[in-house]
Amino acid sequence: MGDDALFVHEMGHLFGAVDYPPGNPLYDLDTTYSYKYDTRTDAIDPANRARIMKNKYRLLW
Numbered sequence: 001m002g003d004d005a006l007f008v009h010e011m012g013h014l015f016g017a018v019d020y021p022p023g024n025p026l027y028d029l030d031t032t033y034s035y036k037y038d039t040r041t042d043a044i045d046p047a048n049r050a051r052i053m054k055n056k057y058r059l060l061w
């Protein structure tokens with residue numbers, strides 16, 4: 001899972017996804033954006049999914 005999960009994680013950042021570091025209320029959520037699970041799952045939490053979908057047609061370059 002590791003590298004694939006990290007790829008999903010980084011791609012999501014390009015579309016506005018944010019990280020949940022230790023101390024963040026969502027840190028314990030099973031999502032690739034929690035630093036606790038970042039390389040252990042490719043699940044994306046609803047808040048970040050909404051951010052990504054909102055920006056999915058954004059021009060990147």
Ligand SMILES: [Zn+2]
Pocket residue numbers: 009013018019
């Ligand atoms: Zn990140």
